Amino acid sequence: MMYGFELSGEHEKLPEAEILALLETYGVKVAKISRLNRLLLVTLEERMQPDQFSEFLSRIALSHIVIDVFEVVSADFDTIRDAASRMAPSISGSYAVDATVWDEEDLTSTELERSVGALINHESSWVDLEKPDTIVKLYVISKRCVIGRVVHTRSKQEFTERAPKRRPFFAPGVLKPKIARALVNLCHIKPYECLVDPFVGTGGILLEAGLMGIRVIGLDAQEKMITGASRNLEELEEVDLILGDARSVPFKNGSAAGVVTDLPYGRSSKIKGESIDSLYRDAIFEIFRLLKKGRFAVIISDKPIDDIIKKSGFLVIDEYSMRIHRSMTRRIYFLKKDTEVP
Numbered sequence: 001m002m003y004g005f006e007l008s009g010e011h012e013k014l015p016e017a018e019i020l021a022l023l024e025t026y027g028v029k030v031a032k033i034s035r036l037n038r039l040l041l042v043t044l045e046e047r048m049q050p051d052q053f054s055e056f057l058s059r060i061a062l063s064h065i066v067i068d069v070f071e072v073v074s075a076d077f078d079t080i081r082d083a084a085s086r087m088a089p090s091i092s093g094s095y096a097v098d099a100t101v102w103d104e105e106d107l108t109s110t111e112l113e114r115s116v117g118a119l120i121n122h123e124s125s126w127v128d129l130e131k132p133d134t135i136v137k138l139y140v141i142s143k144r145c146v147i148g149r150v151v152h153t154r155s156k157q158e159f160t161e162r163a164p165k166r167r168p169f170f171a172p173g174v175l176k177p178k179i180a181r182a183l184v185n186l187c188h189i190k191p192y193e194c195l196v197d198p199f200v201g202t203g204g205i206l207l208e209a210g211l212m213g214i215r216v217i218g219l220d221a222q223e224k225m226i227t228g229a230s231r232n233l234e235e236l237e238e239v240d241l242i243l244g245d246a247r248s249v250p251f252k253n254g255s256a257a258g259v260v261t262d263l264p265y266g267r268s269s270k271i272k273g274e275s276i277d278s279l280y281r282d283a284i285f286e287i288f289r290l291l292k293k294g295r296f297a298v299i300i301s302d303k304p305i306d307d308i309i310k311k312s313g314f315l316v317i318d319e320y321s322m323r324i325h326r327s328m329t330r331r332i333y334f335l336k337k338d339t340e341v342p
């Protein structure tokens with residue numbers, strides 16, 4: 001079976017990386033991956049269990065819509081109509097048709113919605129544009145038409161409600177909740193496993209992880225951050241917040257199933273360390289020690305730290321850059337601990 005993910009335009013690579021990491025996290029075997037512009041098409045070797053599938057969908061941060069693909073056909077009107085007629089018997093109850101035409105000038109979404117809508121209609125199906133049981137979705141893109149049914153729509157409101165400024169405790173420079181969630185997902189971590197953020201700040205990363213049922217541990221050198229983060233994380237069940245130093249975390253080797261952290265920036269953070277470079281080096285070596293072999297870390301930095309990463313023993317899976325505002329780009333290092341020794 002094939003699923004289509006309408007990727008967010010917020011980043012060129014992260015939305016696709018998030019989906020592939022999540023599928024791997026749940027041990028799903030992927031038979032084929034292809035891209036049509038912002039639509040990622042993934043063919044799975046076998047169907048996911050319903051509970052697992054809904055958990056997977058609920059975790060996604062950087063895809064707007066997920067569809068169960070019925071067919072991919074060429075983007076001409078008659079061929080699309082034929083595909084819709086083949087799909088019609090599988091639709092029962094109320095439905096609506098929603099078409100997105102990305103780059104095909106000859107077809108319009110209104111025309112497609114009207115025509116396909118009429119074809120789907122039969123004795124046991126009827127149009128309901130307000131609250132349909134099924135949304136039939138069409139993407140017309142790069143001379144192809146992908147037709148399927150919507151299985152998930154990401155709630156915009158959910159992330160707006162968790163905007164950093166709406167939380168009880170706020171400090172500048174915090175990641176957007178959507179990005180924080182995608183980075184946790186990149187880390188290949190499952191519910192009940194333990195994620196550590198050794199520079200927890202206001203707790204934005206741990207909030208997203210905790211809401212996905214992950215056990216979270218945070219450390220910060222400033223007492224006001226620990227107090228503030230505990231207010232922000234009040235709704236979570238399993239949280240440990242420790243006043244401490246990221247260069248020496250009081251946990252055994254290999255005790256973390258994942259680490260996601262945003263390193264302190266020279267000016268904006270109160271740094272407890274000799275110099276920013278030595279703090280980064282010692283903290284990254286400590287993250288390596290804490291992480292279980294075979295697991296992943298995501299480290300965000302406002303300057304290149306490739307040399308430190310190389311010496312720490314981490315394998316770089318990928319590196320992303322993300323523009324926060326005109327004068328600030330953050331680097332995101334997606335790392336794996338493949339060996340025990342740095």
Ligand SMILES: C[S@@+](CC[C@H](N)C(=O)[O-])C[C@H]1O[C@@H](n2cnc3c(N)ncnc32)[C@H](O)[C@@H]1O
Pocket residue numbers: 171173174175198199200201202203204205219220221222225244245246247261262263264265269270271272273279
């Ligand atoms: C960039 S902020 C983290 C932002 C965080 N992701 C959030 O959601 O608010 C970095 C944090 O690192 C803390 N910090 C600085 N030096 C530290 C150290 N040696 N050990 C632990 N925390 C430290 C700062 O107090 C600050 O709260």
